[in-house]
Amino acid sequence: MTMDRRNFIKLLGGASTVALAACAGSPAVSSGSAAEIMPKSGRRVVVVGGGYGGTIAAKYVRMLDASIEVVLIERNQQYVSCPFSNYYIGGLISDLTPLTIGYDKLTANHGVKMLHAEVTAIDPAAKKVVTTEGTLAYDRLIVSPGVDFRTEEIEGYGADTADVIPHAWKAGPQTLLLRKQLEAMPDGGKVIISMPLTPYRCPPGPYERACLIANYLKTHKPKSKLFLLDANPDVVSKKPLFTKAWSTYYKGIFEYVPGKKITKVSAGDKTVFVEGIEDHKGDVVNFIPPQRAGRIAVAAGLVGDDKNWCPVNATTFESAKHKDIHVIGDASVAGAMPKSGYSANSEAKVCATNVVALMNGKETIDLSGINVCYSAINGDESVSIAGIYKVVDGKIAAVPNSGGISPADFSQARLERIYAESWLRNILTEMST
Amino acid sequence: MRMQWNGWALAACAVGISSMAHAAPPSPAMLSNACAGCHGTLGGSAGPSMPSLASQSKHAIVEAMKKFKSGERPSTIMGRIAKGYSDADFAAMGEFFSKQKAHFPEQKFDAAKADKGGLVQEKHCGRCHIDDGKDGKEDTPITAGQWLPYLQIQMDQYLSGKRRMPEKMAEKVKPLSKEDLDAVMHFYASSK
Numbered sequence: 001m002t003m004d005r006r007n008f009i010k011l012l013g014g015a016s017t018v019a020l021a022a023c024a025g026s027p028a029v030s031s032g033s034a035a036e037i038m039p040k041s042g043r044r045v046v047v048v049g050g051g052y053g054g055t056i057a058a059k060y061v062r063m064l065d066a067s068i069e070v071v072l073i074e075r076n077q078q079y080v081s082c083p084f085s086n087y088y089i090g091g092l093i094s095d096l097t098p099l100t101i102g103y104d105k106l107t108a109n110h111g112v113k114m115l116h117a118e119v120t121a122i123d124p125a126a127k128k129v130v131t132t133e134g135t136l137a138y139d140r141l142i143v144s145p146g147v148d149f150r151t152e153e154i155e156g157y158g159a160d161t162a163d164v165i166p167h168a169w170k171a172g173p174q175t176l177l178l179r180k181q182l183e184a185m186p187d188g189g190k191v192i193i194s195m196p197l198t199p200y201r202c203p204p205g206p207y208e209r210a211c212l213i214a215n216y217l218k219t220h221k222p223k224s225k226l227f228l229l230d231a232n233p234d235v236v237s238k239k240p241l242f243t244k245a246w247s248t249y250y251k252g253i254f255e256y257v258p259g260k261k262i263t264k265v266s267a268g269d270k271t272v273f274v275e276g277i278e279d280h281k282g283d284v285v286n287f288i289p290p291q292r293a294g295r296i297a298v299a300a301g302l303v304g305d306d307k308n309w310c311p312v313n314a315t316t317f318e319s320a321k322h323k324d325i326h327v328i329g330d331a332s333v334a335g336a337m338p339k340s341g342y343s344a345n346s347e348a349k350v351c352a353t354n355v356v357a358l359m360n361g362k363e364t365i366d367l368s369g370i371n372v373c374y375s376a377i378n379g380d381e382s383v384s385i386a387g388i389y390k391v392v393d394g395k396i397a398a399v400p401n402s403g404g405i406s407p408a409d410f411s412q413a414r415l416e417r418i419y420a421e422s423w424l425r426n427i428l429t430e431m432s433t
Numbered sequence: 434m435r436m437q438w439n440g441w442a443l444a445a446c447a448v449g450i451s452s453m454a455h456a457a458p459p460s461p462a463m464l465s466n467a468c469a470g471c472h473g474t475l476g477g478s479a480g481p482s483m484p485s486l487a488s489q490s491k492h493a494i495v496e497a498m499k500k501f502k503s504g505e506r507p508s509t510i511m512g513r514i515a516k517g518y519s520d521a522d523f524a525a526m527g528e529f530f531s532k533q534k535a536h537f538p539e540q541k542f543d544a545a546k547a548d549k550g551g552l553v554q555e556k557h558c559g560r561c562h563i564d565d566g567k568d569g570k571e572d573t574p575i576t577a578g579q580w581l582p583y584l585q586i587q588m589d590q591y592l593s594g595k596r597r598m599p600e601k602m603a604e605k606v607k608p609l610s611k612e613d614l615d616a617v618m619h620f621y622a623s624s625k
Contacts, residue, residue: 366463404513
């Protein structure tokens with residue numbers, strides 16, 4: 001890789017006191033604190049991000065080798081699951097409690113040390129992480145930062161835009177806001193969902209959201225209309241199932257409109273613009289911006305030539321850009337594995353296994369991964385997709401003739417709703433106990 | 434200056450991909466940990482419709498996975514998943530889960546039904562579901578401590594003919610009333 005001075009300083013972030021022999025002069029100071037905290041005595045893995053990937057990576061490193069200290073850095077005290085947050089938006093659950101987990105038991109059961117702070121910079125050469133609470137050292141770092149929005153590509157998108165036209169693509173206050181807007185909308189209103197080109201977090205998510213908002217409108221505001229403006233030329237996930245659901249359940253209330261890439265928004269007018277030539281105004285607008293790896297992955301120079309996503313080794317998830325740093329979950333380029341919660345869970349275990357192997361001088365072990373993802377299509381029915389993954393020629397590939405989607409006659413959809421709910425309970429329990 | 438930065442960048446950022454070129458094939462733990470997102474860490478399920486795999490016999494797991502793969506055992510998603518694995522993978526998973534500590538989740542059950550179910554179980558089911566369902570003969574799965582909704586879904590599938598009962602099981606189930614069978618489910622769910 002090549003790197004000019006400007007990028008190099010950006011990469012350093014605010015690590016002004018971190019010693020780097022080749023670095024002349026002091027880089028700019030950020031909001032991170034340089035004072036060292038939690039001095040390292042033995043071997044240590046630091047995990048950044050307490051979501052679907054990071055919690056599992058932290059837990060499994062401890063399960064596999066309790067002699068390795070693990071510090072999990074997460075800014076929030078609680079985590080709200082993005083999977084199933086569409087249930088709340090569509091009114092199927094009354095609050096976010098079933099989607100919310102804490103970190104106490106990861107500490108009590110596994111000895112994971114929590115640091116509630118924001119990571120402001122990573123220094124790969126000195127192997128240090130700079131946070132708002134101070135700087136700490138690592139032997140290996142696992143970064144699981146999720147996604148950030150490429151809002152700079154959208155004309156008119158400002159700091160307050162999401163307060164008016166929510167993305168609701170990170171669960172929490174944004175999820176609450178979108179439902180509140182839908183509830184406040186009079187019957188006969190127009191709702192717009194706008195979704196970006198692939199790759200983005202959770203491929204079926206926008207289509208599931210369309211089903212559940214349409215279900216809400218059909219039940220509570222039947223004179224209303226919902227439009228899904230898809231930047232992609234066609235449905236990118238579970239197509240036969242979603243198109244069947246839309247024509248079976250939501251005819252007349254919902255319209256799927258492909259090939260509508262939004263380049264400009266006007267939050268005040270609740271309007272989105274397609275390539276500057278065509279505008280769509282709604283009473284409620286759910287604008288999901290294009291995405292990239294979470295901010296810290298970009299700041300630390302972990303993204304590849306596309307400047308958006310982090311290339312990694314298919315066996316260890318070690319970054320192709322920086323030694324001893326591993327990237328998992330939505331932020332990573334994981335070959336055929338989709339950017340889903342279950343993928344992040346599966347990748348975290350592969351990564352943890354190989355981080356422990358590398359730290360003990362043992363042979364690494366090739367990935368065996370799974371993705372399982374359920375989407376609700378109405379109040380009672382769900383459909384699924386499954387994938388099994390192995391490493392082929394250094395890349396993560398789907399095992400041929402396996403996996404796939406539910407039958408399109410929805411003959412199993414009621415049973416799959418029951419399994420979907422157990423999926424959530426198991427995966428959130430795995431992350432939090 | 435440009436050259437110098439490039440040199441530094443290479444030194445600082447080179448990644449030892451060559452040292453990882455030879456990785457071992459997926460281990461039993463690597464194969465099995467991927468299942469835990471739905472079946473719980475080390476196979477101890479927290480989801481009422483998902484079975485715990487922890488402490489099941491290797492034989493039971495291998496047979497179940499083969500039947501999912503062939504379609505002999507009906508499923509929603511397990512058939513699609515099983516198609517991604519070989520018999521050797523199933524054996525590795527069976528080996529792994531058979532070594533895990535049995536999991537008994539906190540769950541609701543009807544105590545009176547469980548008491549009655551204990552008597553029915555002993556008389557009708559105990560020859561294969563040995564030790565109150567805490568062990569199993571040959572490929573008979575452990576039923577003690579499974580979630581009640583999981584057990585009920587399976588029994589529904591047996592009774593509706595979607596899932597074929599082993600002959601010996603069919604003989605034993607046939608004379609039992611729905612109430613008796615329901616009581617047995619509660620008995621298994623009550624196990625600690």
